[in-house]
Amino acid sequence: xxxxxxxxxxxxxxxxxxxxxxxxxxxxxxxxxxxxxxxxxxxxxxxxxxxxxxxxxxxxxxxxxxxxxxxxxxxxxxxxxxxxxxxxxxxxxxxxxxxxxxxxxxxxxxxxxxxxxxxxxxxxxxxxxxxxxxxxxxxxxxxxxxxxxxxxxxxxxxxxxxxxxxxxxxxxxxxxxxxxxxxxxxxxxxxxxxxxxxxxxxxxxxxxxxxxxxxxxxxxxxxxxxxxxxxxxxxxxxxxxxxxxxxxxxxxxxxxxxxxxxxxxxxxxxxxxxxxxxxxxxxxxxxxxxxxxxxxxxxxxxxxxxxxxxxxxxxxxxxxxxxxxxxxxxxxxxxxxxxxxxxxxxxxxxxxxxxxxxxxxxxxxxxxxxxxxxxxxxxxxxxxxxxxxxx
Amino acid sequence: xxxxxxxxxxxxxxxxxxxxxxxxxxxxxxxxxxxxxxxxxxxxxxxxxxxxxxxxxxxxxxxxxxxxxxxxxxxxxxxxxxxxxxxxxxxxxxxxxxxxxxxxxxxxxxxxxxxxxxxxxxxxxxxxxxxxxxxxxxxxxxxxxxxxxxxxxxxxxxxxxxxxxxxxxxxxxxxxxxxxxxxxxxxxxxxxxxxxxxxxxxxxxxxxxxxxxxxxxxxxxxxxxxxxxxxxxxxxxxxxxxxxxxxxxxxxxxxxxxxxxxxxxxxxxxxxxxxxxxxxxxxxxxxxxxxxxxxxxxxxxxxxxxxxxxxxxxxxxxxxxxxxxxxxxxxxxxxxxxxxxxxxxxxxxxxxxxxxxxxxxxxxxxxxxxxxxxxxxxxxxxxxxxxxxxx
Numbered sequence: 001x002x003x004x005x006x007x008x009x010x011x012x013x014x015x016x017x018x019x020x021x022x023x024x025x026x027x028x029x030x031x032x033x034x035x036x037x038x039x040x041x042x043x044x045x046x047x048x049x050x051x052x053x054x055x056x057x058x059x060x061x062x063x064x065x066x067x068x069x070x071x072x073x074x075x076x077x078x079x080x081x082x083x084x085x086x087x088x089x090x091x092x093x094x095x096x097x098x099x100x101x102x103x104x105x106x107x108x109x110x111x112x113x114x115x116x117x118x119x120x121x122x123x124x125x126x127x128x129x130x131x132x133x134x135x136x137x138x139x140x141x142x143x144x145x146x147x148x149x150x151x152x153x154x155x156x157x158x159x160x161x162x163x164x165x166x167x168x169x170x171x172x173x174x175x176x177x178x179x180x181x182x183x184x185x186x187x188x189x190x191x192x193x194x195x196x197x198x199x200x201x202x203x204x205x206x207x208x209x210x211x212x213x214x215x216x217x218x219x220x221x222x223x224x225x226x227x228x229x230x231x232x233x234x235x236x237x238x239x240x241x242x243x244x245x246x247x248x249x250x251x252x253x254x255x256x257x258x259x260x261x262x263x264x265x266x267x268x269x270x271x272x273x274x275x276x277x278x279x280x281x282x283x284x285x286x287x288x289x290x291x292x293x294x295x296x297x298x299x300x301x302x303x304x305x306x307x308x309x310x311x312x313x314x315x316x317x318x319x320x321x322x323x324x325x326x327x328x329x330x331x332x333x334x335x336x337x338x339x340x341x342x343x344x345x346x347x348x349x350x351x352x353x354x355x356x357x358x359x360x361x362x363x364x365x366x367x368x369x370x371x372x373x374x375x376x377x378x379x380x381x382x383x384x385x386x387x388x389x390x391x
Numbered sequence: 392x393x394x395x396x397x398x399x400x401x402x403x404x405x406x407x408x409x410x411x412x413x414x415x416x417x418x419x420x421x422x423x424x425x426x427x428x429x430x431x432x433x434x435x436x437x438x439x440x441x442x443x444x445x446x447x448x449x450x451x452x453x454x455x456x457x458x459x460x461x462x463x464x465x466x467x468x469x470x471x472x473x474x475x476x477x478x479x480x481x482x483x484x485x486x487x488x489x490x491x492x493x494x495x496x497x498x499x500x501x502x503x504x505x506x507x508x509x510x511x512x513x514x515x516x517x518x519x520x521x522x523x524x525x526x527x528x529x530x531x532x533x534x535x536x537x538x539x540x541x542x543x544x545x546x547x548x549x550x551x552x553x554x555x556x557x558x559x560x561x562x563x564x565x566x567x568x569x570x571x572x573x574x575x576x577x578x579x580x581x582x583x584x585x586x587x588x589x590x591x592x593x594x595x596x597x598x599x600x601x602x603x604x605x606x607x608x609x610x611x612x613x614x615x616x617x618x619x620x621x622x623x624x625x626x627x628x629x630x631x632x633x634x635x636x637x638x639x640x641x642x643x644x645x646x647x648x649x650x651x652x653x654x655x656x657x658x659x660x661x662x663x664x665x666x667x668x669x670x671x672x673x674x675x676x677x678x679x680x681x682x683x684x685x686x687x688x689x690x691x692x693x694x695x696x697x698x699x700x701x702x703x704x705x706x707x708x709x710x711x712x713x714x715x716x717x718x719x720x721x722x723x724x725x726x727x728x729x730x731x732x733x734x735x736x737x738x739x740x741x742x743x744x745x746x747x748x749x750x751x752x753x754x755x756x757x758x759x760x761x762x763x764x765x766x767x768x769x770x771x772x773x774x775x776x777x778x779x780x781x782x
Binding site: 001002003004005006009010011031033034036037039041044045048049052053056057058059060061062063096097099100102103107108109110111112114125128129131132133163195197233237238239240241254257258260261262263264265266267268269270273 | 392393394395396397400401402422424425427428430432435436439440443444447448449450451452453454487488490491493494498499500501502503505516519520522523524554586588624628629630631632645648649651652653654655656657658659660661
């Protein structure tokens with residue numbers, strides 16, 4: 001009765017684990033949720049009233065598929081100031097969270113059996129979004145500096161029907177790693193020999209706690225092949241479901257076309273609320289507040305891990321974003337570890353979910369944005385205790 | 392570079408025409424927009440404040456894919472009271488407007504080349520949603536009482552790979568027609584011999600101006616094969632993009648799975664706002680207000696058509712909803728008529744867009760919900776004048 005693609009779709013581990021962790025006794029490093037105590041609720045009251053006062057009928061009416069013009073213009077301006085990406089509103093498509101950008105990209109580019117090149121590991125929900133269109137994945141190995149370019153080169157040379165390259169160069173989900181400047185340049189140099197669209201997924205780029213900001217791949221994009229995704233979910237709030245695509249018009253008009261059949265347009269009210277917030281308040285100040293809190297949480301997590309974890313455990317030291325990545329000794333399977341940890345009321349996401357072709361069982365992802373410092377310390381201690389039981 | 396499906400997708404006529412009709416001098420019967428002057432803007436201010444006061448952090452945070460529980464429960468209750476459909480929250484999936492239900496259904500059921508059975512004509516945006524998944528359409532003829540059951544029977548007997556039956560039995564878009572009780576019963580009797588999912592798309596059912604309410608197909612659904620869609624877009628406001636699916640759990644859990652990869656979840660804030668509106672105010676009273684206004688607009692449109700149109704022009708007399716359907720003499724092509732009408736600043740949608748396999752050129756759709764009575768009279772006069780030039 002169902003389409004063939006349904007055979008390959010399964011329930012997201014993270015979603016299922018999050019259901020268990022709804023129990024408040026569980027200290028969950030599993031999700032990727034922002035800290036809700038930082039949401040500007042009082043400001044949003046004023047914003048909602050102002051939008052309804054000034055243009056209530058428009059905010060509650062059908063709107064254009066491309067998105068509301070003032071917001072598209074504000075985003076184009078922000079793309080310049082934050083990422084040095086030159087664009088106009090005509091390059092901006094508003095989407096219902098950047099997850100929708102992944103779905104629309106699958107619809108736009110992927111036929112059954114086409115190849116998506118991605119980092120190994122990569123973002124879980126990108127895997128399921130592309131799989132729904134029959135994508136196969138070729139994973140390119142990564143290290144602390146990003147994608148291994150020599151491997152990328154070999155795969156590009158030897159593989160036909162690569163339809164898409166999907167990367168997260170800033171504070172990657174799940175590893176928290178950021179690509180070095182050299183890798184970015186080499187990546188763009190190598191890929192520029194091909195006519196393959198590149199999705200640069202960048203939900204976390206503005207959340208840099210320390211170190212130098214590195215240029216987006218899109219700033220090296222002389223052929224207009226980089227499709228840049230971002231979102232208000234991590235720098236503002238996710239519940240309004242507003243993200244955007246920045247792309248050359250040859251791509252943007254196609255995205256608009258597929259979005260039209262997918263959900264007509266993104267909530268007019270939400271678009272106008274975010275636009276009005278940016279007009280009335282200081283989004284940058286909000287981002288600074290988020291960064292301060294997340295930096296402290298990352299610090300306390302890393303400090304506690306240093307104190308509590310056996311030396312055999314390796315982990316990344318992200319300079320921003322929401323996640324870090326743990327590599328266990330090969331004899332510890334992360335799924336087994338999770339089951340034991342849940343008995344002690346602590347949770348994380350086993351890393352194998354982030355490898356589209358599977359096979360890596362000794363990694364896990366930890367989130368530090370959604371938990372108080374005390375809970376982070378307590379949670380890491382619980383996790384360390386269970387890990388030590390394997391020794 | 393693009394997926395094969397993109398070859399068959401084209402820009403929606405309605406969207407393109409609506410761009411022209413943004414000019415306020417144009418009297419447009421082309422869209423399907425609700426009357427914005429009826430949106431409860433003052434109430435929405437109170438609703439937004441209350442939601443942010445009572446649960447601001449939750450309203451701005453990520454939420455579950457299924458949708459917020461209180462809203463799902465309210466919808467289940469409303470399905471009983473308005474459509475006599477028995478369900479619990481476990482049968483309700485919240486979606487980003489009922490258009491998303493069409494997209495998710497394509498993803499869930501349609502492989503390249505599969506057949507969708509539909510009314511002839513049918514809803515334009517359903518055609519593009521299903522085409523994106525490679526659907527072929529077989530159109531079943533309709534008359535004033537709905538789908539011709541004998542034809543449906545023959546097609547079902549003689550066609551393999553029918554994956555979906557898509558119908559709009561109440562105040563259909565584009566014709567405004569409503570299926571008779573007898574047709575509903577026969578349709579369910581005939582289709583119950585097959586294991587084919589049936590989408591009953593019902594955005595307009597509550598907007599009945601006169602005549603007896605007829606039971607939803609889903610009330611005759613003994614095998615759990617009817618998937619019922621509805622939306623707040625026509626009974627409340629469309630800008631928040633909130634619709635829902637009512638279905639057996641065997642379907643519902645699959646919808647949840649595909650929605651997860653598509654956009655994670657629908658705006659938490661919008662869901663809570665609608666839920667709070669239904670708690671604090673009387674949605675039924677809002678629906679009554681809408682019905683009174685639309686009935687007057689339909690009446691004045693029909694009266695003016697009766698006075699102004701030549702006798703050779705046939706048109707439907709809808710008992711509710713937003714649209715009526717005009718059949719011109721065969722020698723008048725609606726696309727040609729539209730080009731002439733645009734010079735006189737009046738617009739409509741040519742009917743051929745609503746036939747998935749094309750070929751019918753002498754029909755058009757008129758919308759009466761979005762225009763004042765004066766403008767309706769003036770617009771119909773202009774349209775009649777151009778039509779008379781063909782005589």
